[in-house]
Structure formats: structure tokens, C-alpha cells
Amino acid sequence: MxxxxxxxxGQTHNVMVNEDHSVTVNGQRLSADDVTWLPPxxxxxxxxxxxxxxxxxxxxxxxxxEPLVFLKSPSTLTGHQQVSVRPDNVTYMHYECELVVIxxxxxxxxxxxxxxxxxxxxxxxxxYAVRDFLENYYRPNLRVKNRDTxxxxxxxxxxxxxxxxxxNLTLRTWVNGKxxxxxxxxxxxxxxxxxxxxxxxxxxxxxxxxxxxGTPEGLAxxxxxxEVVVEVEGVGRLVNRIVSETExxxxxxx
Amino acid sequence: xxxxxxxxNRQVRDVTLQADGNLLLDNGNPLLESPxxxxxxxxxxxxxxxxxxxxxxxxxxxxxxxxYKAAPQAPVxxxxxxxxxxGHGAPIPFPAGVDxxxxxGALGIVxxxxxxxxxxxxxxxxxxxxxxxNEVSQPEDSFYRPAVKAKCRDGFCxxxxxxxxARRVDPNTLVVETYVNxxxxxxxxxxxxxxxxxxxxxxxxxxxxxxPGDLLIAGTPLRSVDLQAGDTVTVAIDGxxxxxxxxxxxxxAR
Numbered sequence: 001m002x003x004x005x006x007x008x009x010g011q012t013h014n015v016m017v018n019e020d021h022s023v024t025v026n027g028q029r030l031s032a033d034d035v036t037w038l039p040p041x042x043x044x045x046x047x048x049x050x051x052x053x054x055x056x057x058x059x060x061x062x063x064x065x066e067p068l069v070f071l072k073s074p075s076t077l078t079g080h081q082q083v084s085v086r087p088d089n090v091t092y093m094h095y096e097c098e099l100v101v102i103x104x105x106x107x108x109x110x111x112x113x114x115x116x117x118x119x120x121x122x123x124x125x126x127x128y129a130v131r132d133f134l135e136n137y138y139r140p141n142l143r144v145k146n147r148d149t150x151x152x153x154x155x156x157x158x159x160x161x162x163x164x165x166x167x168n169l170t171l172r173t174w175v176n177g178k179x180x181x182x183x184x185x186x187x188x189x190x191x192x193x194x195x196x197x198x199x200x201x202x203x204x205x206x207x208x209x210x211x212x213x214g215t216p217e218g219l220a221x222x223x224x225x226x227e228v229v230v231e232v233e234g235v236g237r238l239v240n241r242i243v244s245e246t247e248x249x250x251x252x253x254x
Numbered sequence: 255x256x257x258x259x260x261x262x263n264r265q266v267r268d269v270t271l272q273a274d275g276n277l278l279l280d281n282g283n284p285l286l287e288s289p290x291x292x293x294x295x296x297x298x299x300x301x302x303x304x305x306x307x308x309x310x311x312x313x314x315x316x317x318x319x320x321x322y323k324a325a326p327q328a329p330v331x332x333x334x335x336x337x338x339x340x341g342h343g344a345p346i347p348f349p350a351g352v353d354x355x356x357x358x359g360a361l362g363i364v365x366x367x368x369x370x371x372x373x374x375x376x377x378x379x380x381x382x383x384x385x386x387x388n389e390v391s392q393p394e395d396s397f398y399r400p401a402v403k404a405k406c407r408d409g410f411c412x413x414x415x416x417x418x419x420a421r422r423v424d425p426n427t428l429v430v431e432t433y434v435n436x437x438x439x440x441x442x443x444x445x446x447x448x449x450x451x452x453x454x455x456x457x458x459x460x461x462x463x464x465x466p467g468d469l470l471i472a473g474t475p476l477r478s479v480d481l482q483a484g485d486t487v488t489v490a491i492d493g494x495x496x497x498x499x500x501x502x503x504x505x506x507a508r
Contacts, residue, residue, distance in 0.1 A: 044335045046402075070400040071333040073298040075463045108408075133461075136322045137330040138303065138400045143461045146331075148370070202349065203406050204337045 002236075003121070004156035005079075007036040017156050032155075037080035040123055040157045041102050043208030045072040046199065047127055048098075049140055051189050051214025058217040063189045067198055070138075072212075076146045080155035080238050084128055085148065086224055088245040093222055096127040096215035097173045097230035099166065099185055101192055102157045107205040115196035118205070122166060123157040124238045125212050126173075126230045128222075149248070152230075152240045153210070163234055166192055170233040171216060175226050183216025185232075256495070257383070258416035259292040259341070260285070266292060271416060291341030293413040294385060295364065297467030299334040301389055301405075302454055303397065305473030307446045312476050313397075321398045329449060329457050332401055334389065334411040334471070342415035342497050346390055347504040348483040349407055355481050355501075358389030358474035359432035359489035361425060361444055363451055364417055369464040377452035380464070383417035384425065386497040387471050388432075388489045390481070412489075412499045413469070423493065425451040425472070432479050433488040442475045449473075 002017035008025055015023040021032040049068035050056040056063045078084070086093050104120025128150040133143040145151075163169070166185060173181035190198065195211055222228055224244040231237040243251070256271035268280040269289065277285040304310055304326055317325040340346070348355060366382025389411060392404040425444055432440040444450075449457060451472060458464060481487055483503040490496040 044337075068399060069402045071335065071402060071406075073300070073333060073462075075298070075465060133328065135324070135326055135328065135330075137326045137397050138332060139398060140400075141328070142300075142331040142333075143328045146462055148463050202403055203335065204408050206337070 001159045001162065002156040004040050004154065005038040007038055008034070012038065037155050039077040039079055039153045041208045041210055042074070043103065043206055043210060045077070045151070045210045045212065047072055047145070047212040048190070048195070048214035052183060052187050052216040053189055054183070054187065054217040055215055058219065067190045067195060069199070070140055070145060072146050072151055075148060076151040078149050078152050080152065081240065082149065082152060083241050083243045083248065084150055084152060085245055085248045086222065086242050087130060090130055090132040092131040094129055094131070094219040095173055095181070095222060095228050095230060096129065096219070097171045097181055097232070098125050098127050098212045098215050099169060099171065099232045099235065100125050100153060101211040101213060103205045103207055103209040105207055107196060107200040110196055110200040112193035112197040115193035116160070118196055119160050119192070120207065121157045121159045122163055122232070122235045123153055123210070124230055124232045124236045125151060125153040126228065126238060126240065127151060127212055127215065152238055154238055155236055158235055169235065172231045173218065174229045175220065175222060180220050181216065181218030183218070185213070187216060188213060255419045256416040257294065258414060259294045260289040261292055262290070291343055291415050293339035293341050293411070294417050295339065295413055295467060295469045297365070297465050297469065299339060299411060299469045299471065300458070301332045301334060301471035302449070302473045303330040303332055305329070305448045305454065306442065306475040307448060308476040309474070310448055328461070329454060330397070331458065332405055335406045337408050338406055338411035340409050340412050340499070342412065343499065344409065344412065345500050345502045346409045346412065346481070346487070347407070348481070348501050350504045352392060354393050356391055356393055356477040357432050357434070357479040357481055357487050357489070358391055358477065359430045359440060359442055360387045360389050360474045361428055361430060361472040361491060362387040362413060363425070363455070363470040363472060365464045365466055365468045365470070366420070367466055369455060369459040372456055372459045374452045374456040377455035378420070380455060381420040381451070382466070383420050384423055384494050385413055385417050385469070386489050386491050386495045388412040388487060388497055388499065389471050389474050391477070393477065412497055414497055415495050418494050428491050428494065431490045433490065434479060434481065434485050439479045440475065444472060447473050
């Protein structure tokens with residue numbers, strides 16, 4: 001089953017998504033193009049840096065010995081089929097295709113053996129970064145990773161039961177239809193059970209919390225006008241479009 | 255005016271503090287029992303790291319060396335997740351297996367309207383209220399990676415007791431005092447912030463949106479106040495409030 005949050009005629013609805021990606025609101029069947037897709041959950045957003053060994057090598061880092069966790073706030077999240085802003089006058093902004101784990105029940109001091117009991121399901125995010133703004137304080141800092149519109153997530157989340165093996169899913173990114181990034185969740189440095197054990201060892205996780213589990217190699221710069229599609233096999237395909245800061249301000253000003 | 259949130263018969267209720275010191279419930283009735291305070295915030299809690307002169311001056315020599323290589327340019331932010339936020343009087347758990355935790359007395363700035371790309375001159379118009387924050391943390395020996403494990407433990411962010419309307423408050427003149435078991439241990443002047451309150455709002459809102467209900471922690475000084483299980487820690491800001499919390503061993507908190 002696919003679960004989504006959508007906006008339609010000014011109202012927000014929690015809906016099930018049909019096979020053809022239509023949704024049913026108050027008995028009315030609406031096509032995917034007729035609704036605004038919102039981030040599918042509303043809890044704390046954790047994200048992982050350098051959690052694929054190949055990607056760490058690409059960035060000239062050794063894979064970490066402890067998870068490199070950072071946090072995001074709701075202000076950076078956006079939904080499927082929305083725009084993401086490339087700031088004016090930057091040289092390198094890249095996508096990151098990631099599997100997202102959705103927490104299903106309160107988790108504290110959970111062992112890896114029991115960790116999957118606390119998972120509700122999975123989603124997809126595109127954890128954009130603007131590398132021009134990296135500084136060596138709390139790296140990656142919020143100015144790189146928490147900018148408005150730079151974390152599309154969705155389009156929905158799928159039930160855990162619908163994903164046979166989350167440790168064997170292909171991740172792919174296309175820019176303007178060209179495949180630019182490909183990897184598999186089996187190559188995570190710290191797998192999902194480990195991450196839940198790790199985080200819940202020092203803090204309480206709550207239903208709706210999201211863990212973006214990191215990205216494999218294959219990063220590339222994206223520019224205004226690009227259509228970027230990130231897909232996790234069996235979970236979802238998340239589409240968005242890059243706009244310039246100037247274009248975005250004009251869109252907002254209308 | 256002072257506004258707070260309490261838990262009453264398992265329901266979250268808004269209260270206002272009257273001139274006579276009594277609390278009025280949201281239905282206009284006086285509160286007869288002693289309140290169980292909740293953190294008076296609903297949005298994201300962001301902290302500004304390295305924003306107090308005492309701390310920055312202590313690190314000035316290190317900023318040019320690895321891993322930092324240069325002094326910070328943009329505000330260095332962190333997030334205090336919802337599991338950290340507790341009200342006045344609630345216990346701060348001293349985590350099992352942790353050597354040291356430290357108090358972080360600071361001013362809390364509550365955003366009143368959506369702030370994006372606001373100037374320093376206009377910034378205070380976006381502040382609804384001020385409050386008192388104790389940004390509890392494990393000691394940080396490095397600022398290179400995000401401090402999730404040090405700062406996001408359950409109960410590590412007492413806030414309150416209430417919000418004081420921002421009108422007639424000049425944040426630059428406020429003094430934050432931290433007491434342990436009644437003894438004054440630290441004094442932190444908002445005049446010593448590296449970025450003043452309006453400058454902080456301007457610089458943050460330049461790269462991300464602050465929403466109504468979000469809270470900014472203005473900046474903790476060089477940490478000097480260790481806490482032990484059994485202590486009572488109080489953070490007081492004259493004219494804003496006095497936030498008091500017991501510290502208890504984690505096992506006892508469960």
C-alpha cells in the first residue's frame with residue numbers, strides 16, 4: 001500500500017495511492033496531475049553523509065567509523081513534481097538519490113535484531129547539496145543541506161511489507177532523461193538495522209521520523225531547466241525541476 | 255504578556271500569566287493546581303553555534319588549522335529535535351554511559367511571522383516573543399561534524415517556563431544567568447553575541463525560511479557548567495523568566 005499527503009482545493013488529505021497513481025479523495029478519483037504532492041511524513045528528518053563507500057571515495061573521504069548523521073527541518077522539504085531552487089552565482093549543486101526509512105513506532109534502545117519491527121515503510125528523497133556553501137563547521141551545515149525546496153521527498157511512502165529486501169534495492173537518478181547515478185542499497189556502510197540501533201541508543205525515535213540513508217556515487221551538477229528524477233526500485237520515482245533563484249522569486253511574487 | 259503551554263488531564267492547554275501571578279487557562283478559568291509545564295514552542299528549534307564571543311575567542315587560534323582551515327563565515331546552526339524539548343520543572347535525564355553533560359543557558363527567540371530574506375533593520379518585526387532555554391550538551395571537543403549525539407538526547411532542551419511578548423524587550427541588553435543548586439555559575443550577556451539577534455535572523459533567513467513558532471537559540475557561551483544527577487539547574491533572564499529543571503539519572507527517568 002502507498003500512503004501520501006496531498007493538497008487539493010486548499011485542503012490537505014492523507015490518502016492511499018491507487019495502482020495508476022491516482023488518489024481517492026472524498027470518494028472522488030483524482031489523477032496524479034490534479035493534486036499537489038506534499039512530503040509524505042512529518043517527523044524529524046535524519047540524513048546520512050558518506051554512507052556508501054563508493055560515494056565517500058568520490059568525495060575523497062574514507063568511509064566513517066560511526067554514522068555521519070545530520071538533521072533537516074521541515075522548511076527544506078518539498079513534494080513530488082515541485083521545483084528546487086539553484087541559488088544564483090553558485091558553481092556546484094548536485095542531487096543525491098536516497099532510500100528513506102519511515103519510523104512506525106516509538107524506538108528507544110532498540111537492538112539491530114529487533115530494529116525492523118520499528119519500521120513502517122519506505123520513501124525516496126533527493127537530498128540536494130550546494131557545495132559552494134560547505135564550511136568545516138558541523139559539516140554538512142544547514143546552509144548546504146537545509147535550504148528551502150532542496151529536499152524533495154515522496155511521492156509517497158510504501159508499507160514495509162511491500163518491499164521484500166530493503167538491503168537490495170537499485171537507486172537511480174536521471175537528469176533530463178539521461179541516467180547519471182546508479183547504486184544499490186546493499187552497499188550502505190551502515191545498514192538500516194544498524195542506523196536504528198545507533199540513533200535509538202541515544203535518543204527516542206517517534207512515528208513519522210524519517211531517516212535518509214545516504215547516496216551512492218554518481219553526482220553531477222544540475223542547472224535551471226533540468227528535470228531530475230530519483231528512483232528507488234519498488235518504492236517510488238520522485239520527479240522535480242530545477243529553477244533559478246530569480247525565476248523562483250518571480251514565481252513566488254505572482 | 256506571558257503565554258505558556260501545560261499538560262492538564264492529559265491535554266495540552268494554553269495558559270496566560272496574569273499580573274497577580276496567577277495562571278489563566280485558555281477557557282478563561284483560573285488554573286487551580288500547580289502546572290505541568292511543556293516547552294512553549296511548536297516549530298523547529300534551531301541553535302546558533304559559535305555565536306558567543308567567549309566561545310569564539312577561545313577557539314580563534316584553532317580556526318585557521320585543520321580541520322577548520324578558516325573561521326566560520328555563515329551562521330553555524332544545529333537543530334534541537336522534538337525529543338529534546340521539555341518544559342519548566344521536567345527532569346533532564348543524565349544518560350547512562352555518558353561522562354559529562356553541561357548546561358547551556360541562552361536566550362530563546364520565537365518567530366512570529368514567516369521570515370525569508372529579511373534585513374537586519376526589519377528583523378525584530380519578525381520576533382513574536384522571547385523565552386529562556388537551557389541548551390544542554392555533552393562537551394564538544396570538535397565542531398567539525400554535526401553534534402547530533404552530543405545535543406539531541408532526550409530532555410536536553412528545557413524551554414520556558416513561558417513566552418514573553420517581544421514588544422518592549424531589547425534583546426541586546428539581556429543577561430542570562432545559570433545557577434546550579436542555587437549558586438550562580440555563569441553569566442552570559444546578549445551584548446556579547448557575535449551576531450546580534452536581528453543580524454542572526456537576517457543571516458539565517460537569507461538561506462532558509464523561518465516559520466511562525468520556530469525558535470532560535472541565540473548562542474551559548476564557552477561552556478563552564480557541568481551537571482550531575484541530583485542537581486537542580488536554573489537559567490534566569492531578568493524580565494523573561496526563570497527556567498528550573500532537576501537532573502536525574504537516566505534509569506530513574508524511564
